[in-house]
Amino acid sequence: MSNAPDPRRRPPAVKTLDHTVAAVPLLQGRVLLHEHAQPIPRPRPALDDELGGVVMTGLNADARAFQLRADAGFTGTLLIDSAAYTTYTATAEEPFMAPPNELFATVHDSLNFQKARGASAALTPTGYIPPANSRVLKAVLREANRIDRADTLVSLPIDVTWLNRENISQLIAVCAKIRHPKAVILFRQFDPLEQAKDVPANLRRLFTEVEHMSLLRTDLAALDVLAHGALCAGIGVRSSLRHAIPPDEKAQIGKRGGGPTYPHVLMPQLMCFKGAESLSTLYANAVPATCACEECNGRSLDRFFLSDGDTRREADSHNIFTWSEWVGDMASYRAGTERKTWWRNKCAAAVDRYALENQRIGLGASPRSGFQVPAPLRAWATLRVTP
Numbered sequence: 001m002s003n004a005p006d007p008r009r010r011p012p013a014v015k016t017l018d019h020t021v022a023a024v025p026l027l028q029g030r031v032l033l034h035e036h037a038q039p040i041p042r043p044r045p046a047l048d049d050e051l052g053g054v055v056m057t058g059l060n061a062d063a064r065a066f067q068l069r070a071d072a073g074f075t076g077t078l079l080i081d082s083a084a085y086t087t088y089t090a091t092a093e094e095p096f097m098a099p100p101n102e103l104f105a106t107v108h109d110s111l112n113f114q115k116a117r118g119a120s121a122a123l124t125p126t127g128y129i130p131p132a133n134s135r136v137l138k139a140v141l142r143e144a145n146r147i148d149r150a151d152t153l154v155s156l157p158i159d160v161t162w163l164n165r166e167n168i169s170q171l172i173a174v175c176a177k178i179r180h181p182k183a184v185i186l187f188r189q190f191d192p193l194e195q196a197k198d199v200p201a202n203l204r205r206l207f208t209e210v211e212h213m214s215l216l217r218t219d220l221a222a223l224d225v226l227a228h229g230a231l232c233a234g235i236g237v238r239s240s241l242r243h244a245i246p247p248d249e250k251a252q253i254g255k256r257g258g259g260p261t262y263p264h265v266l267m268p269q270l271m272c273f274k275g276a277e278s279l280s281t282l283y284a285n286a287v288p289a290t291c292a293c294e295e296c297n298g299r300s301l302d303r304f305f306l307s308d309g310d311t312r313r314e315a316d317s318h319n320i321f322t323w324s325e326w327v328g329d330m331a332s333y334r335a336g337t338e339r340k341t342w343w344r345n346k347c348a349a350a351v352d353r354y355a356l357e358n359q360r361i362g363l364g365a366s367p368r369s370g371f372q373v374p375a376p377l378r379a380w381a382t383l384r385v386t387p
Contacts, residue, residue: 031234089246189245
C-alpha cells in the first residue's frame, strides 16, 4: 500500500471542506483513541462507534487519516493532529505554525487540508505554550477568535504548570474568551498530573468552569474530565501518546539502557497502566490477575511480556475494550452529580483494591515493591463531588 493518498479518491461519508458542520455535536461525549501515524492504519474493532473515534497523530497524520478512511473504510469520528507542538514553540507573533513548504499558507489552509483528508473537525496547528507566558496565551486567543468557521477546535498545548495555583485563574479566563471549542494537551516528562498535588483539582476546575473543553493525548484523566463536563477526550494508544514534552527536551524513559519495549497494560481492577515487564515480575510467584474483556476472555494479564507486534496489538485491544466499557458505563448515568459520584466511587473502590491485591500475591498490605496507588487516582477518589 502506498504511503501517499491518491488525490482522485475521497474518504467515504465525510463532508469534506464544509466548515459549517459544527464540531461540538460530532464530538460530544466521545473518548477518542490517539493513534501513531507511522504504521499503516487499520480499524480497531474494540472502539465503540457511538462513543469513540480516532485521533491520527504525528508526522504524516493527514496521509494516514486518508488511508484509514479510503482504504480501511473507517467512517467514524476522526481528528488529525499533526502535533506541530512537538517541534514548534508558539510566539506572541505567530501562535500557529504555518503548513510547511507553503509560502503564503494560512491557518485556514491547514484546517481545510485536514477536512479534505477526512477529519470530522479541524484542530488548529498551535505551537507549544510555555510556562506562564501570558503574551503567547493571549495571542492564541486573539488569532483563534479570528477564525470564522464552526468545525474548528482550538488546540491548547500547554505546559502543565498552567494548572498550578499561580496560573490556573488566568488560564480559565483566557479559555472562557475563546469562542471555539478547545482541546488541551498537557506537557511534562512522565505523568503531567503528578507534577503538583493541586493539578488534578485544577484540571477539574478548568473543565467545570469553561464550556466545550476537551483533553487530548492523555490517560485515564480523559474519563475524569468527561465525568466533569468535558466535550470529549482522547487516550493514547501508547504511553508516548498520553502526554507530550516541550520541543527543546528529549524524552526521558524510566527504563535504563536499550533492549526491547513491551506494552503497558490497563489493570481493570486497579485502574492503572502497568508495564508488562513489571507485571511479569510482580506475578512471578503468584496467580496473576485476569481480565474478562472481549480480548482477554478470562486470561491472565501477565501474558503481554513479549515485544512482537501481535502481542502489542492484543494488549492495545485489551486496553481499548477496558476503558471503552467504562465510557459506556459513564454514559448511562445522568451528567452532573450522578455521573461524578459514580466516577468517584469507582476510583475509590480501585484504590481500596491495591492493598488487597498486594496481600493476595504475598507482598503485604502496602509494600514499596508492590502495586502503588497513582497519585491522580487517589485524588479522583477523594476530591469532593460538586453540584
